Amino acid sequence: MTSSSLRDDDAPDYSYMQRVKVYKLNENGTWDDKGTGHVSVEYMEQSDAAGLVVISEEDTSTLLIHRISRDDIYQRQGADTIISWLDPEIGTDIAISFQEAIGCNYIWGQIQTVQEEYCSSKGEVARAARRVVDEFDVSGPKAAEDCFQDSGSGSIEFPCPDMNNLPEVVKIITDVSSPMAHEKVAACLVKKGYLRKLLDVFRTIEDLEDAEGLVLTFKAVKGIVLLNDTTLFEHLLSDDTVMDVVGALEYDPELPAKQDHRAFLRDSVVFKEVVPITDPAVRAKIHRTYRIGYLKDVILARVLDDATFSTLSSLMLFNNVEVTLTLLNDPNFFQELFSRLHSHEPSKPEWQDLIAFLQELCSIAKYLQPVHRQQLFNTLICNGLFNVLTLAVGAPVPKTRLFALDILLSSLHQEPSTLRNFLNHQPNHELFGLLISGLVTSDQDGVQEQTLEILRLLLDPESVETSVNLFLETFYDKYVDQLVGALAQCLVKQPEGGDSSTPARPPSSASTLGLIVELLCFCVKYHSYRIKYYVLRNNVVEKVLKLTQRPEKFLVVAAVRFMRTCIGLKDEFYHRYLTKNNLFEPVMDAFVTNGDQYNLLNSSVIEMVDFIRRENIKSLIVHLMENFGTKFENITYVETFQELKIRYEQLQEGRGMQLPPGTTAPEALASAARLLPQTAGPGFRGIEAAAALCEQRTQRRREARMMDKDEEDYFSTGSDDDEEERSAGM
Template identity: 35%
Template sequence: METVIESRRVKVYQLNKDSEWIDKGTGICSCLRNGTMDDALIVVQSEEDSSSVLLESHVLRDTDYQKQQDTLIVWTEPNGTDLALSFQEAEGCTEICTFVSEIKSHMLSEKARGKRKASSPLPEREPRSMAIMLPDPTLANLPEIERVVKRATRSIYEREKLASYVTQEYVAKLLPLLETCEDLEQVQDLYRLCNIMKGFIMLQDNDIIRYMLRDDVILDVVGCLEYDPDFPKHKANHREFLTKNSRFKQISNQEIRAKIHETFRLQYLKDAVFARMMDDPTNSVLTSLIFINHVEICKHFTQDEKVLDELFQILERNEESLERKRDAVLFTSQLCIIAKNIHLSHRKDLHKALVRHGALRVFDFSLSNIDTTIKAAGGDILANILETDANLVRTYNVVQHECGQKTLAETIINCLLKDDDCFTKGQYAEAIRMLLDLNATPFDISVTTAESSQARKDNEEFISFFYKHLIKNLVNPIMEFPEIADEEIPWLSFDKATLAFHICELLSFLVKQHTYRSKYFLLSSEISLKVVEFLRCREGTVKLAALRFIRACIGTKDEMLYSHFINKGKDIFGYVVRALLDTNGKDNLINSACLEFFEFIRKENIKFLVNHIWEKYGDKISTIDYVDCFKQFKLRYEQNNEVIQHIQAVSGPSQSTPRRSGNDGWETDYMDIDEENYFNTSDDEEDNVVPE
C-alpha cells in the first residue's frame, strides 16, 4: 500500500457502553491505499510511541463516515464500535474526508459495474448518482413522502442520497402541515408526519438535526413526534414539557446560550422522544452532538473569567437574595455534571478555573442549607471536584487552616455528624474518604515538578492536620456511645446506625491507607474497643462495618495492635467469637465474615493470635463443626507449639528466652530473633516489620 496522507495530528475517541466518549490517545493519522483503490486504511500511530498503533480501520463501502463541525469524523465499525477522530486542524479533517469519499465512490462504482457485467451484455454506462426526489410537501403528497423516506432509511447509500435532497427549506415547508392536520383531526396524516420526522432525524445529517433544534422550529418537530403510530392509544406531550420545563437562566454570550438550549433539546430527543425507537447509529450521532456541545460550553466557561467572578461574588454578598444564591449553586452543579463527560484534561482546566474564582465558597452556603435540593447540589459539586483533582480541595483546607478560618473539612465532618438525610450522609462520608485518599488522584503529565512537590507538601500538611484536629471530632459519636452491658443487645435508631456505619467504614479505610498515623491513633485511644461493641447490636450492616474495621487491623500484622486489642480490659476477639456463635450456623454475611476472619489468622499463621484465641476460646469454637475452619485452626495451634517445644528441647534451657513480661503487659513463652528485633526497632521502622 502507498501512503496518500500523513502527519495529521488527531485524538482517537471510542464510545463505551454508557454512551460516553473515551479518549484512546493522541497520535499521527495517515491514510494508505493500494493501486486499484479497492482497499484503504486509516492508521493512527501514538505520538509518544510510534510503534504503538491507536487505530487501524479499513475504509468500507457501507460504512457511514460523518463529518461533524470542522474537525471531527465519526463512524461505526462493522463490529458495532463507535469511533471518532478529532483533528487539531480543520484542513486535516477535510483532507481525510475527501480521501474517504473518493475511496467509497470508487468502491460503489466498481460494485455497480460488476453487477451490470454479471447480469446483462449491455455496454457499460456511468452509474447513476441522482439524488432521491421528494414530492412537494403538501397534505396530498404525505403518503408518497412517507414511502420514500421509509425506503431510504433502510440503506446507508439511499440515506445519503436522500440527505443530499432534504434541506432546511423543505423541512420548513413541511412543518405547517402539523397545524392543518390537527385542525382537521387527520390522525393518519399525523402518523405519517411522525414517521417522516423520525426518518429525517435518522438521516443522521448534522445540519438537518441542528436546524430542527432551533427555537422557532423545535416545537413543531416534537409536535409531529407526539403522534407515534406504534403507540396509537398514547399521545405524548413533548410540546407541553419543553414549554413548561425549559427554564433557562440567560447568559450574555448568545452563541453559548444557543448551545445550552440545543444541548437540552438534544438530550430530550435522545432520552424521551427517541428512547423507544432510535437505532444505534442515530443514538451515536445525537450522543456525539451532545458531547461536542458539552466540550464547547465547558471551554467557554473555563476562559470566561468575568462570568465566574460575578457568579461566585453572588455567594459573598449579604444583600443578594436567597434565590440568586440558589441559582448560583445550581448553575455550578450543572456545569460540573456536564463536565463529567468530557476529557479529563478539559475537566481539570474547568475545575481549576472554578476553584481559582471561588467555587469552594459555595459549600459554606450549600452544605448546611435547609433546602435539600441545594444541599444535594453542593454535594455533587464537591464530589465532582474531588473525583477530578482532590489536591485542589486539600490545598484549600491547608490555606484556610493557616489563615485561622474554619476549614471545609471541618464543615463536611460536622454535616456528616448532624445531617438527618441518609443520602447526604453518604455523600459527606464519601467526600471525607476521597479527601483522605492520597493514592486516588490520577497522574497528570502536564503538572510540573514544582507543582507536584507543592501538592505532596500540601497533602502531607492536610493529613497531619486531620489527625491532630479533626479525627477526634469524627469518631466522637462512637466514643460517647454508652457502654453495653454483658447480656444487653442494643437497638440503634436509623440515624445512629447510619452514622456508626459510615464512621466504621472510614476507620477501616484509614487503617489500610495511613499506616503509622492510623496506628498511633488506635494505640493512643480506645476507639477500637468502642467499635467492637457494635458486634452486639441488632443492625447487620453496623455489625459488618465493625467487623471490617477489626479485620483491617488484623490485616496490618502488627503485634502492637494485637496486644492493644487484648490488654485494655476487653478482649476484642471474644466479641468476634460471640458474634459467630450468635449466628447459630446460619448461612449469612455475618457468619461468612467471621469465618473469614479466623481463616485469615490461620492461613497467615499469626502465631500470637492463634495461640491466644485457641487457649482462651478453643472450648467454644471447637463446637463449630459445620465447617472445617476450626479443625484446621486447632491443627495450626498444635503444629506451632510442637515446633516451639522441639526447639526448646534441642537448644536446652540456656538458649531459650525466659518467660517475661513486655512493656505492653502481655507475656510470651518464647521469642525468636525477629520478634526480639521487632521491639527494639524505632517507631518509624515498626510498619515494615511483619511477624512470622
C-alpha cells in the same frame, strides 16, 4: 415545485468514508504500512467473484486486490474501524484501517452480503458477485448521482412532498437499513429544502384535521429522527422547524391521546438566567440543547434505538462543552457570577439557583480538555469558590448542601492540594468542621456518602505534597475524636429514672456508624503510625466492637471488617493488642450466636480466620485455639476451623513442647488436653491423656534425633576411611 421529484446534481462526496490504510503482517510479526487509498467492492472477471479493491490516493495504483471468501475469515477490530483476515491465497494476515467507522460498517455489510449471496446462489458465483456489486457499488460516478438505491432495483428518488405522495415518502424513509443508505436519505432531506416542505405538508394536514395523514407524518418524522444523522438533527432542531417537528410527533397512534408538547415548550418552559448571557449564539445553543434533551427523554423515549440515543446524548454534551468554553473566555462572566454569590443571602432562592448553576458547570468540566478544565477551576478558585462553598455546606437547604458537596468532589478530582491548603489555613477550619459534622450528624440522603468520599480523597496520603502531612495532623488532633466518640455512644442506654417504655435514641444512625467504620478502616490501611498510636491510646478497637451488640447485622459485619483490616496489615503491634485485650471474644460470640446461617457475618468471620491460618500468624492462631478451641469443635460445615487446629498442632510440635515464659507444666498439659480428639476412650482423658500425648511427641522427636545422629556418624565414618586410604596411597 413543478417537478415530480428532486434531482441529485449536487450530491455530497462520500469517498472520505472509504478512505483506508492497508497493512500486511511481515515475517517479524509487525505490520507494514502499504499505503493509503480508497476501498470498494468490485466484480473481478478473471476469478468470477466479488472482491475488495484498494486504489492508492497518490498515484491511483492498486494497493490491494482480494477475492471475498465464502469462509468466515474476517474480523472487526479497533473500535469497529479495522477489518482484518488471514488471506488463504498468500497465507498472510491483511488489515484495512478505515478513517471513518461508518465506512467500515458499510464495507463490512457488503462482505457479509457477498457471503450470503454465495451461499444462496448454489454455484452461480459470477452472477451473485455481479448482483452484489451492482447493488452496493459506491466507488464510481453513479454513487454521487444516486440519492437513494433500493436493493435489487434502480435508483429511487423522493417524490414531490404533498399529501398524495406521503405514503411513498414514509416508505422510503422507514425502509432503509444500511448506514450508507441512511446517509443518502438524510442528504436528500436536507438539500433543496425538502424537510421544510415536508413539514409544510404537516401543517396543511393538521389544519384539515386529517387523522390518517397525521399518523403518516408522525411516522415520517420519527423515521427521520431514527436516521441518526447529525446534520439532519441541526435542521430538525433549528428555531424555524423545531415546533413543527414536535407537533408532528404529538400524533403517536400508540398513545391513547394526543400529547401537547408544543404548549409545554411554549408556555411552561422558562429560560432562567442566573447571570445574563449576552452572546446570542450561546443562547441559541443552550435552547437547542434543551430541545435535544426533551426530544430524547420525553417525546421519543420509548422508540429511540441505542445508536440514536447515543448520538443525541453526544450532541448535548458537545453543545454544553462549547457553551462552557465560550463563557470561560468571557472575562466578565465569572466576576459577575461570584459578585452575585457574595451579595445574596444563602437562604434566598436566587443564591440557591447560583449554586445549582455552579454545580452544573463543574459537572460539565469533567468533559473538557485538561488544559481548559484546569483553567476553569483556577478561575473559580481565584474568585473565592471555597469561601462560597463553606456557606453552601452549612446552608439550611438540603439540596444546596448536595450541590456544594458535588462541587467539592469535582475540585478534588481535579487538584486535591488546593482544597487541602484552603482547609489548613482557613480560620477555625470552618469547612473542615462542617464536613466532619455532616458525616456524623446529618440525616439527609446522599450527604453522608458524598462527605465520606470527600474525606477519603482529602486523607489519601499517596500524594507527596507537604500539605498532606499538615492536613493529617489537623485531622488527628481535632476531628478524629468526633468519629470515635460517635462509636462509643453507639449502644442505646436507658437513662436513670427514665420511662422504660420509651428507650433512648442513639445520637448517630446505623448508616452513620457504618460510614464512620468505613472511614476508620481507610485510616488503618493507609495512615500507618498515626492511626496505630491513636488506636492504642484511645481503645478504638473496643469501641468499634461495641457494634457487635447492635441488632443491625451490617454493623456487626462492619466491626468484623475493621478487625480484619487491622489483622490484614500483619503488624505485630495490632496482633499483641488484640490478644492482650481478648478482642476476639465479642466477634466469636456474635459468630456463635449467628449459628450456621449462611450470611455475610458468617462469611466474614470464616474468611478472617482462614486468613490468619493461611498467613500463619502464630500469635493469633495460638490465641484463637487456646481461647475458642472448644467453640470451634462443633463447627463442621466448613473445614476452616479443623485446618486451623492442624496448623496449631504443627506450631506446638515445632516448639518442641517448650513452655513459653510464665507458663507452668500443668497449664501446658491442660492446653494439650484440649487438643485431644472427641473420640478418645474413657481411660484416655484428662491429665493422663495429655501426658501420654506429650510422651508420644517426645518419643517421635527423640527417634528423629537418633536418626540424624546415625546419619551424621555414617558420613563422618566415610570421611575418615577416605582419609586413611589417601594416607596409605601416599
